[in-house]
Amino acid sequence: MLDSTPAELDTGAAPLLRTVGLTKRYGSFLANEAIDIDVWPMQIHALLGENGAGKSTLVKAIYGLIQPSEGEMRWQGEKMVLSGPSEARSRGIGMVFQHFSLFDNLTVAENVALGLDGKESFKDMSARLEQVSRVYGLPLDPKREVWQLSVGERQRIEIVRALMQNPKFLILDEPTAVLTPQEADQLFVVLNRLKAEGRAILYISHKLEEVKRLCDTATILRGGRKVSTCNPKAETAASLARMMVGGEIKEVRAPANRRTTIPRLVVNDLSLEPDDPHSVRLRNISFELKGGEILGIAGVAGNGQDELFAALSGERLAQDPSTIVIDGHAAGHLSITQRRKLGAAFVPEERLGHGTVPRMKLSENALLTGHAASGMVLHGFVNTAATLKTVDRATETFDVRKAKRDPEAASLSGGNLQKFIVGREILRNPMVLVVSQPTWGVDAGAAAVIRQALLDLAAAGAALLVTSQDLDELAEITDRIAVMFHGHLSEPLPTADASREKLGLLMGGSTLGQKEAAHAVGA
């Protein structure tokens, strides 16, 4: 250790990973500029920053997916040049991506096998997979095909796959985005155990409270540069957010004069058979949503939220028209276009491929949902000026940042694309808005813009149904929260009464009535 610095001598060891002046250039654009970080064994190190701050670039370099343009990485004190991810894995660096790299038509076990470099037999590997997933409380059926799984379950595969490689250094990119609080807590137990076992964890997250709770050190990136390395436990969420954004974040505020009006969206005893054997049956779902009100739907991914979205939007039709009533009109039999004409709007969970056509321009994606109502189509011909106007208005109103006036949807960052999608729907002045995961994988700044927009829309008299895995988000913007479990929707609770504990129990399938009864017996 000839080039040890005094800091290393003090602790008597080198950091597990050190980057020195790490720089990554794409053409003239600096994605990372001279970044120095040290990650030590037995440390959970948070990497914070807005979308585009350079977090992904940095971890891609550490995982060997890209080569740094300048600077170097040192692994246990020695210079490391990675030829690719398999070399990174063989050195003990594992990674769980935010965007899953799974093959839909293969089973869980086959996907895991593809990601491992070892020579063990498929049977042994499957057994080990079941064991690892059981030990860490991340249940998975190795024989299920991935296309049948929810987002949350898919992420479990990624986490288990990384854990199976027994990494010394584990990179996690927003792992809790789709987990219940209990699942997140379980994951934290796993992470703390991994840390106690002497491993290092690099943890990317937007949830600042979570970072404060879990992480020992935080490195904050902004605009490709390191802003600071600090102890998150000594900071407040607000001070961390300030460092990330480089200024104050607008606080989301519910307008004071919000009043509920007439019922805008009523669902009466909606049941729907699954359209393939692995999706969830909707069971007797009923709720009433008034204008000016925001109803949140919590629940573990894969409990029927996708099916409910499809039924409400009209992507799947209900047998009985009266099961779904939009603004007083029986709509269960109406197509999504007809429902839009009744004043409903929808924002699905997947931004690319569902909410937008990735390789089409924003103006064309404005037409995708706007063709029904807003003067974009005249006698079958598209009014390009009107579609561009929607893009400009969404850009202006919701601060959509993009390289040119009308780029392809896929070229926008997640947060900016989501602002565009939400904006596109809000600009149509809907009376009913059904939103799934409004801020999934979106940076703090964009999430605040979107939540504020939802609150403002409710204040203007619209009824909002917001499905989210993020309980903090639901607590922040909703009036009532219901929980989905196995295709059944619980009775909504007033948000003020909906403690994390209560919601967590409902998400796990117990009913509050039973629990209270149990308490009564116990007393």
Add this chain to the structure above:
Amino acid sequence: MQLVLEKRAERSNTIALISPLIAIGLTLVTMSILFAILGKNPISALGVYFIDPLTDSYSLQEIAVKATPLVMIAIGLSLCYLANAWNIGAEGQFLVGAVAGSWLAVKTQGTDAGPWVLPAMMLLAAIGGALYALIPAICKVRFGASEILTSLMLVYVADLLLDYLVRGPWRDPKGFNFPTTAEFDPVAAVPVLIEGGRLHLGGVIALVVVAAVAVLLGKTIKGFEIRVVGAAPRAARFGGFNSNQLILLTFAISGALAGLAGIIEVAGPVGHLQPGISPGYGFTAIIVAFLGRLNPVGILIAGLFLALTFIGGEQAQIAMKIPLDVTKVFQGILLFYVLACDSLILYRFKLIFASPKVSSGAH
């Protein structure tokens, strides 16, 4: 050192335009090697193929005549392909259109029926081609049958149907037992544009079709629906577009255009119905559609280029004794390169060096 394909942030419009040119360039290089192996001088062989046909009026007209069915069929196919519906059976729809239109020509033979005959033949041909194309489309929508297989297999059914008709019921009684109908009456024939020339009204119809589909795709909501269904099926459903309906629609349009091309070929350059009216137009049109980037104007250019290879191939056979099959080899190689070069629209080549330059870590 390692050569990798790296995904571009946004599709490259420049490459989208020049990719067919790169493909043509690579095809010419490959063909030169092939000519050299055949013992021919590559330069003069390519000259006969691609330059000579452009130097006299007869060949130029002949190129336009050959391009007419190619362009019309390929325009229809491009709609199917944009909607992710794989109609491989345009050859069959072309033949059925020819048969459906010829029916009227045969029935009105010698009756001095009037100028309504040709338009009626074209209408019948379009309807026949559309109905024939709807068979695989309905099988796909209703039963989930692969339209690739069913549409392809129906080509052979159409081929045999035509064969049966010209050898049986529709055979020209004065035709010395040749399998052909009688020469169509003048009212049932596609008029030529210039007296004594080869160029006929079909060329004008093809241009109208190009313009109409360009407007359909670029300016109308229906064209948008077709493009969305192909590009992102889930987003299409979210947009409220019915993919089954669009599959039926694009197959019907595609079949109608192929059928129309069929009757124009029969009632135009050929003059009567007989086996072998198509040197594989329906299949070559697949290459035209992709070479033209599934874009109407691109298809017009690509159709003229492929027509050139047909004419050049004939001349090369006469002048240099190069087998006519070389033309098919040429077209196959071209399709291969076109599809390969298309990766460059979304990806770029990148050289990765095993040991990148790193700055010194010592402070």
